[in-house]
Amino acid sequence: MLTLSVRCQRVSCQLFASSSTTPLAQTRSYATQPKKGQIVKQASQGFKGKKNTPSGQMEHGKKDKKMMAFQPLPVSQLPHPLFESDRPDTLALQSFHPEMLTRVVESQALKFPHNESDPFRIFGLPRNILVEFRLLSKPCSVIRSVTIDAINKLDAASDKNSKESRVVLTGPQGCGKSYLLLQALQYCNARDWLVLYIPRATNLVNSTTAYTYDMRTRTYSQPIFAYQTLQRFLKVNALRLEQLRTQTEIEIERRPPVPPGTPLVELINIGLKDQGHAPTVLGAVLEEIGKQTIFPVLLAVDDFQALYCKSHYRDQHFSAIKSYHLSMPRLLLEYASGQKSFARGAVFGAISMGNTTFPLPLELREALSLEHDRPYGPYVKRQPELVEYARGLERLAVPGSLSVPEAASVFEVWMKDRAVPSKPNDELFLTKYSEASGNARAFVWKGLLSSMSA
Amino acid sequence: MNVLRRPAGLSKFRFYSTQTTRPFVPPASLNHFDFRQRQREKPRPTSPAFYTARPEFYDQLSSLESALQHAKTALTSCHLLPLPQFAREALPPRVNAWVDKRELGLKLRSTLTTSRYRRVVLVLNELETYRAIAEKAGIAELQEGIRGITELFERADAATMLARGKAKPVKFDEYGRSYTLGKRKTSSARVWIVPVQQPPADKSTASQSIPAATETDTALTALLDPISSSKSNEPVSVSQILVNNTPLSAYFPIPADRARVIHPIKLAGLLGAYNIFAIVRGGGTSGQSGAVAHGIAKGLAAHEPAVATILRKAKLLRRDPRMVERKKPGLAKARKRYAWVKR
Numbered sequence: 001m002l003t004l005s006v007r008c009q010r011v012s013c014q015l016f017a018s019s020s021t022t023p024l025a026q027t028r029s030y031a032t033q034p035k036k037g038q039i040v041k042q043a044s045q046g047f048k049g050k051k052n053t054p055s056g057q058m059e060h061g062k063k064d065k066k067m068m069a070f071q072p073l074p075v076s077q078l079p080h081p082l083f084e085s086d087r088p089d090t091l092a093l094q095s096f097h098p099e100m101l102t103r104v105v106e107s108q109a110l111k112f113p114h115n116e117s118d119p120f121r122i123f124g125l126p127r128n129i130l131v132e133f134r135l136l137s138k139p140c141s142v143i144r145s146v147t148i149d150a151i152n153k154l155d156a157a158s159d160k161n162s163k164e165s166r167v168v169l170t171g172p173q174g175c176g177k178s179y180l181l182l183q184a185l186q187y188c189n190a191r192d193w194l195v196l197y198i199p200r201a202t203n204l205v206n207s208t209t210a211y212t213y214d215m216r217t218r219t220y221s222q223p224i225f226a227y228q229t230l231q232r233f234l235k236v237n238a239l240r241l242e243q244l245r246t247q248t249e250i251e252i253e254r255r256p257p258v259p260p261g262t263p264l265v266e267l268i269n270i271g272l273k274d275q276g277h278a279p280t281v282l283g284a285v286l287e288e289i290g291k292q293t294i295f296p297v298l299l300a301v302d303d304f305q306a307l308y309c310k311s312h313y314r315d316q317h318f319s320a321i322k323s324y325h326l327s328m329p330r331l332l333l334e335y336a337s338g339q340k341s342f343a344r345g346a347v348f349g350a351i352s353m354g355n356t357t358f359p360l361p362l363e364l365r366e367a368l369s370l371e372h373d374r375p376y377g378p379y380v381k382r383q384p385e386l387v388e389y390a391r392g393l394e395r396l397a398v399p400g401s402l403s404v405p406e407a408a409s410v411f412e413v414w415m416k417d418r419a420v421p422s423k424p425n426d427e428l429f430l431t432k433y434s435e436a437s438g439n440a441r442a443f444v445w446k447g448l449l450s451s452m453s454a
Numbered sequence: 455m456n457v458l459r460r461p462a463g464l465s466k467f468r469f470y471s472t473q474t475t476r477p478f479v480p481p482a483s484l485n486h487f488d489f490r491q492r493q494r495e496k497p498r499p500t501s502p503a504f505y506t507a508r509p510e511f512y513d514q515l516s517s518l519e520s521a522l523q524h525a526k527t528a529l530t531s532c533h534l535l536p537l538p539q540f541a542r543e544a545l546p547p548r549v550n551a552w553v554d555k556r557e558l559g560l561k562l563r564s565t566l567t568t569s570r571y572r573r574v575v576l577v578l579n580e581l582e583t584y585r586a587i588a589e590k591a592g593i594a595e596l597q598e599g600i601r602g603i604t605e606l607f608e609r610a611d612a613a614t615m616l617a618r619g620k621a622k623p624v625k626f627d628e629y630g631r632s633y634t635l636g637k638r639k640t641s642s643a644r645v646w647i648v649p650v651q652q653p654p655a656d657k658s659t660a661s662q663s664i665p666a667a668t669e670t671d672t673a674l675t676a677l678l679d680p681i682s683s684s685k686s687n688e689p690v691s692v693s694q695i696l697v698n699n700t701p702l703s704a705y706f707p708i709p710a711d712r713a714r715v716i717h718p719i720k721l722a723g724l725l726g727a728y729n730i731f732a733i734v735r736g737g738g739t740s741g742q743s744g745a746v747a748h749g750i751a752k753g754l755a756a757h758e759p760a761v762a763t764i765l766r767k768a769k770l771l772r773r774d775p776r777m778v779e780r781k782k783p784g785l786a787k788a789r790k791r792y793a794w795v796k797r
Contacts, residue, residue: 404690430725435712437701446709
């Protein structure tokens with residue numbers, strides 16, 4: 001069965017030798033995003049279904065609304081005096097500057113810089129942080145003691161091989177792991193590192209894009225993801241990549257090899273021109289930047305535990321494809337386990353405890369010496385491949401509760417942005433802090449923003 | 455000689471008296487009688503109650519009544535009896551817990567009927583009243599004397615009987631922790647509350663003498679810009695709440711339950727003053743949160759009595775009597791009726 005599909009692919013390649021289209025990708029109609037304005041037709045349900053139903057159009061509208069959720073109206077569309085649009089902005093925050101990040105600045109809120117190649121804008125953000133940044137007037141975060149610890153680790157890692165600095169941020173739900181990863185990312189970007197950020201690693205394994213089986217590597221490659229990653233990587237690190245060149249000859253399928261000394265930007269453009277080449281090009285690019293020692297590299301992955309879970313992809317036998325058989329997760333796992341490394345840099349991952357479709361697997365729990373909530377005795381099966389991929393990971397525990405000064409800064413940010421519906425006094429602060437037991441997400445979302453009190 | 459052996463009573467016998475009822479016996483004929491023997495045959499009864507139905511009972515009763523009489527004379531001599539109306543009203547109302555009929559019968563060594571029991575209790579009550587008057591007046595000797603009698607007839611568990619219906623005072627252990635119980639629906643919570651230990655005051659800052667100029671400066675800045683200048687280095691104490699050994703936010707995910715638990719502390723204004731540890735069993739989330747809140751309210755009222763009135767007004771000290779109503783026959787649920795069908 002497998003060889004048949006491969007033969008078909010080869011035949012199709014011979015027929016369309018000069019075409020730049022992707023080889024026969026196993027596309028599924030539900031996985032493609034409808035273009036704007038395109039009406040999605042509902043499949044006819046036997047003799048009862050009608051074509052061009054209005055519900056089909058409504059479905060598209062609903063989806064559009066879903067994507068545009070939590071998008072605040074621009075100030076120009078709020079002329080009514082009730083909105084107080086002309087009121088001066090009371091949220092005066094200092095900018096997040098790497099030089100000022102010392103213990104002195106602890107429990108202070110700093111706003112993230114906003115520019116064309118901002119990693120947040122280009123790479124994207126985890127969903128809940130995206131919503132928060134849309135609600136706030138400007139993206140900001142509070143510097144915690146654990147932030148300074150992480151930054152010290154990054155400073156130490158900038159001269160060492162990434163094999164020695166593979167850190168995973170752990171902690172209970174809502175304690176601030178993703179935010180800490182964002183702060184590390186911004187710090188490295190400001191310090192002129194090459195940064196690659198995967199905000200939602202669950203998207204790599206939850207079967208949202210098509211895959212193709214690659215005979216050469218005998219893995220399932222994800223060309224769309226690789227293409228997107230290359231695009232974003234290039235955009236964020238454009239200035240730095242212009243200074244780098246390839247050091248070895250790189251072979252790419254169906255194409256003459258790329259000679260050494262080629263600018264990396266050109267190599268990336270090869271991958272951007274043809275989506276089919278993107279996975280190979282991405283692997284090659286990461287290898288090349290791993291060899292150079294001019295810029296340290298940060299590989300930051302949120303939802304890190306999803307890389308160690310079984311994916312939602314199915315092969316032709318309808319069995320679940322393991323995550324390390326998919327190209328993108330495999331690449332990230334290789335760097336996370338130290339099998340591949342950057343000459344200078346670090347790999348940072350943040351796990352997500354609240355995801356029930358991709359829960360924290362046993363192999364990763366053991367590697368990070370975390371508490372168990374399920375049977376973990378010697379009779380519980382562990383996958384040896386995942387154990388190997390999780391070997392040597394370092395844990396950075398994010399404290400479960402905010403300290404009082406940190407919580408006070410968080411409170412001030414939301415209060416000054418006029419997002420708290422209740423009267424913002426110290427009683428409210430202490431009440432909500434006690435209710436949340438110091439947990440950051442519970443404090444903000446279930447405490448400050450969800451309740452009204454006189 | 456025989457003349458000397460005449461009984462004593464007969465010596466006063468007047469032979470010429472016309473009011474005698476006895477037949478005349480010439481004294482000479484009584485000479486051969488030995489009256490001493492006769493005296494020995496029938497001894498005099500020891501108590502005046504000998505010829506009653508229950509001599510022991512009447513003996514005891516008479517001794518009690520004589521004690522009462524002595525107490526009365528003593529108080530009268532101190533001009534405390536008769537007590538004017540306002541003074542009687544000023545005395546604390548006494549609820550007495552005497553032994554029951556059977557016990558009293560054992561003490562008095564005779565089985566008692568209800569009327570006899572009531573008679574004894576009446577005397578005891580009077581004694582107790584006089585004791586109260588003596589106590590109030592400060593006559594310690596008399597009060598102790600009466601107490602010595604009345605405590606013989608008091609129940610062993612008099613204290614608990616008198617405290618029935620009243621709230622037991624909450625006890626604190628050697629670490630200053632209060633232990634209270636809270637209940638709601640079918641949940642019950644055991645709550646321990648301990649004051650937050652304030653960190654020892656920073657000696658270095660205390661020893662620094664602040665010159666007058668900077669004081670006014672800081673005061674001025676505080677006036678003009680209160681928010682930014684209020685960032686003092688004083689640590690803010692925070693209440694830690696553990697329910698079944700998990701933090702409050704982890705045990706109660708619903709914000710309403712968390713707010714219910716915090717509500718008594720918030721009303722009392724004691725946020726950050728006390729740490730709370732609770733073990734709760736039974737029921738569901740809202741029942742458990744209500745039980746913990748009830749326990750916390752009682753504990754806080756014990757720690758700070760001034761706060762008890764506020765909590766009582768907010769009905770937080772009251773055990774919520776609402777329980778799940780039973781299903782009735784003919785109804786689908788407690789109140790829900792089946793669908794009405796016309797035919």
